[in-house]
Each structure stands twice: as structure tokens, then as C-alpha cells.
Amino acid sequence: MLQILAIRNNKEAIANALKKRNIDPSGLLENVLELDERRRALQTELDNYLAESNVLSKQIGSLFKSGKPEEANALKAKTGELKEASKQLGQDLQETTVKMQQALYQIPNVPHNSVPFGKGEEDNEQVFKEGDIPKLGEKAQPHWELAHKYDLIDFELGVKISGAGFPVYKGKGAKLQRALIAYFLDKNTEAGYSEIQVPLLVNEASGYGTGQLPDKEGQMYHVTNDDLYLIPTAEVPITNIFRDTIVKNKALPLSYTGYTPCFRREAGSYGAHVRGLNRLHQFDKVEIVRVEHPDHSYTALDKMVEHVKGLVRELELPFRILRLCGADLGFTAALTYDFEIFSAAQNRWLEISSISNFETYQANRLKLRFRDENNKSVFAHTLNGSALALPRVMAGILENNQTAEGIKIPKVLVPYTGFEYIN
Missing domain, CATH: 3.30.930.10 (Bira Bifunctional Protein; Domain 2)
Structure with a gap:
């Protein structure tokens, strides 16, 4: 399986090399890169939600200690929303990761430079x-x-x-x-x-x-x-x-x-x-x-x-x-x-x-x-x-x-x- 970082950094070179196999790999490569972009965006969004939730959890503890239960409960409601959103993001991330992995499985190996062109x-x-x-x-x-x-x-x-x-x-x-x-x-x-x-x-x-x-x-x-x-x-x-x-x-x-x-x-x-x-x-x-x-x-x-x-x-x-x-x-x-x-x-x-x-x-x-x-x-x-x-x-x-x-x-x-x- 090709490495996603290699595809991201060397797409044109990989596409040209794969043409030795008598195939047009552009659609396969683009599909993988689109899925990878979505995967990374979902990961970033999920990380931000989790970080925000951690910050709020610390604030909630401080508010309860300070005798401010109303403010603490308001933040607890917000963390609940973040938790639900994070759960959905996690599911979307998992599905996208699986799709990307399956898409990578469809791309053959890059031929060595010495491999000759040919149709059969x-x-x-x-x-x-x-x-x-x-x-x-x-x-x-x-x-x-x-x-x-x-x-x-x-x-x-x-x-x-x-x-x-x-x-x-x-x-x-x-x-x-x-x-x-x-x-x-x-x-x-x-x-x-x-x-x-x-x-x-x-x-x-x-x-x-x-x-x-x-x-x-x-x-x-x-x-x-x-x-x-x-x-x-x-x-x-x-x-x-x-x-x-x-x-x-x-x-x-x-x-x-x-x-x-x-x-x-x-x-x-x-x-x-x-x-x-x-x-x-x-x-x-x-x-x-x-x-x-x-x-x-x-x-x-x-x-x-x-x-x-x-x-x-x-x-x-x-x-x-x-x-x-x-x-x-x-x-x-x-x-x-x-x-x-x-x-x-x-x-x-x-x-x-x-x-x-x-x-x-x-x-x-x-x-x-x-x-x-x-x-x-x-x-x-x-x-x-x-x-x-x-x-x-x-x-x-x-x-x-x-x-x-x-x-x-x-x-x-x-x-x-x-x-x-x-x-």
C-alpha cells in the first residue's frame, strides 16, 4: 500500500509512474487525497472539541468550588453538547478513515524505474x-x-x-x-x-x-x-x-x-x-x-x-x-x-x-x-x-x-x- 504522505507530496510523479501499468491513476489518487483532506479536517475539529471540553471541565470544577452552581451547570450543559458533537465527529472520522484505507487498497504499487512500458x-x-x-x-x-x-x-x-x-x-x-x-x-x-x-x-x-x-x-x-x-x-x-x-x-x-x-x-x-x-x-x-x-x-x-x-x-x-x-x-x-x-x-x-x-x-x-x-x-x-x-x-x-x-x-x-x- 502506498503511503498517504508520499501521495500528498509526490502526486504527479506517482501518477506518471503508475501509467507504466497501462492505467490512468488520476481518479484513484484524487479520491484518496480528498478522503485524506476530509479525514484531517474531521480530526482537527474533533481535537478542538475535545480540547474545549477539557477546558470547560476544569472551569466547572472551579465554579462549584467557588459556590457558583448555576454558572457551573450552564457550562455542564455546554459540555454535554460538545460530547454529543464529538461522538458524531468520531463516527464520521472512523468512517472516513475506513473509506480512505479501502481507497488506498485500490492503488497498485509504483513500478521501479527499470520496469519497461508495455501493454501485456x-x-x-x-x-x-x-x-x-x-x-x-x-x-x-x-x-x-x-x-x-x-x-x-x-x-x-x-x-x-x-x-x-x-x-x-x-x-x-x-x-x-x-x-x-x-x-x-x-x-x-x-x-x-x-x-x-x-x-x-x-x-x-x-x-x-x-x-x-x-x-x-x-x-x-x-x-x-x-x-x-x-x-x-x-x-x-x-x-x-x-x-x-x-x-x-x-x-x-x-x-x-x-x-x-x-x-x-x-x-x-x-x-x-x-x-x-x-x-x-x-x-x-x-x-x-x-x-x-x-x-x-x-x-x-x-x-x-x-x-x-x-x-x-x-x-x-x-x-x-x-x-x-x-x-x-x-x-x-x-x-x-x-x-x-x-x-x-x-x-x-x-x-x-x-x-x-x-x-x-x-x-x-x-x-x-x-x-x-x-x-x-x-x-x-x-x-x-x-x-x-x-x-x-x-x-x-x-x-x-x-x-x-x-x-x-x-x-x-x-x-x-x-x-x-x-x-
Whole structure:
């Protein structure tokens, strides 16, 4: 969430920066500023009424002591009027504050200077590419056919149990899933991330804290009776550990990794491009999350990108990195890099990770601060990334490594799987 003081002092600069998102933010900004002006006016009026009431209360006491009850009672009547007026002002102030907060929730984060302009994903900027695309031949099969051939994943059984988008992993398919999770966690902890296990359901405050709420696209599963939400990513519970917290400057950076199942409704996702593992309602992901000093967050972002590069390299998958353009940038992110691997069987790129710096946007919602060298309370920067999301990684391994002998397992995973081939 943007800070109201920043909007008040830098409205034009923020408006121009938000235009990178291919939106006209002027109405959103003006609405917030009008509500803020009304809120401040109400606060001033309320403060004046309360101050006057305090003065009158002291005068009333003096008048009673001086034997002037009539004058004292007259002032008591006036304080009663002030009390009623103050009560109404307090209600108006509360309503206006809530409206302003809701209006702030509608404004996306300001893109970083390096974010390119663009109208959609076709305008994302490729910043890195590595690896040779395997030549599989005409008999190459997509992962959903390979999964059926080798009895690795049962999509139809998932439909029977839950519905489309809830696959059942079996045999070596299940073991490969477990191997990937263990491998990612081991590599992340080796890189200095502390492993943590977190709840899979979060409350409304947590959803607002990291920006998943308000849920404009209807992607969250909501457990209505308990007013809890199934997490779309481990980013939500891990980052919310620090909600309403002032962390010690010396403790920064804070870095965590966690494995969780993730749940997304993926409303409106249909067609051949979302077949098999390409788009799921439930999937496994290992996440990395950092809380950083503002001066160091972009260096940290670069390090996160290099770390994920190493993971994909060791999996021997051809990949590229995209800097997302403004129109494709997530609502809460200031800068995002997407990792994509090439699926030789599907002949297209598949996203496997997004790594983002949110600057103070989430921290302002979370009230996540630290004390600087002057003992001043300052918002931290938050970052997160997939390291990695499993479904499309699994798809890439199955499709790109298919041979006449079976599916060859990447060397780094063999100690985890216990087998070199799926056949």
C-alpha cells in the first residue's frame, strides 16, 4: 500500500509512474487525497472539541468550588453538547478513515524505474537466456501423455476425488515430487534461508497484509464459516510472521524458505494451454522470502535471481529470465523477474518462478518496520520468489528428458529419487 504522505507530496510523479501499468491513476489518487483532506479536517475539529471540553471541565470544577452552581451547570450543559458533537465527529472520522484505507487498497504499487512500458506479456523484456533446447523428434510426447504412459500422474482420478486441477501423483511421479521439494529446500537452506513450516490457511488480516485481499480476480479459496483463506503461496503466511512488528536493524536481512501446497481458483483459465500440469488449483511450491533494509533490497533481489538461476541450471533445463513490463507486473510488486523453461514437447515457454521486490508496499500494509541508526521507525522492504514451483518444473523434466530408454532424471535429483530413469 502506498503511503498517504508520499501521495500528498509526490502526486504527479506517482501518477506518471503508475501509467507504466497501462492505467490512468488520476481518479484513484484524487479520491484518496480528498478522503485524506476530509479525514484531517474531521480530526482537527474533533481535537478542538475535545480540547474545549477539557477546558470547560476544569472551569466547572472551579465554579462549584467557588459556590457558583448555576454558572457551573450552564457550562455542564455546554459540555454535554460538545460530547454529543464529538461522538458524531468520531463516527464520521472512523468512517472516513475506513473509506480512505479501502481507497488506498485500490492503488497498485509504483513500478521501479527499470520496469519497461508495455501493454501485456508480449512486451516483457528478456534479460537472460541459457541452455540448448533439446531436439526430441516427431514422436515426442507432452507431459500429460508421458504421465499416463509411465503411471506417474492420474488427472482423471483427481477429477473424481476433487475436480479438474487436482492431480494425483503416483509411484515414481510422487517420489519425483518429493525429491524436488527436498532438493529445493536443501539448496535454499545452504544459501542461508531458514526453513519454516507455516499454516495453509490464513485470516483476513494476513490476506490484506501481503496484498492478496481485496481479491479483485476471485482467485482465493474462502472457508466462509471460519472466515479463513487457503493460501495461494507460502509468501502470505511467512511474510505475515512480521505483521505489526518492529524488527531490530541488526537482525536484517531476515530470510526464510518454506514448502507448502498452494491453492488458486484460476478462474477463467481454459483451453489447451492450461492442460495437464500447466495450470492447477492445487500445486506444490517452495518459496523464499526476505525482509531487507531499503538500501540493500535491490542487491538482495539480484542475489535471489542468481540463486534461482543456479537451481534451474542444475536441473539441466533451458531457461530465460524476463523483466515484466508495467502492464504485466503484479499489483503489489515494484519489480518482478519471471523465470521460464522451454518445453520442447509443447514448443513453448513455461513460467516456473516469479521473483519480486515489493519495496515498502507490503510493509506499509503489514506495519512491518525497523529502527534505523537514528532510532527512527522505518518501513522495511519485502521480497519473495518461487524456488521453485513444481508443476511446470515437473512438466519440463518429463518432456525434455524423454529418451528411448525412458525419462532421464537430472543428476542432482538422483540422490533424492534413488533412480536414474523412469521407465
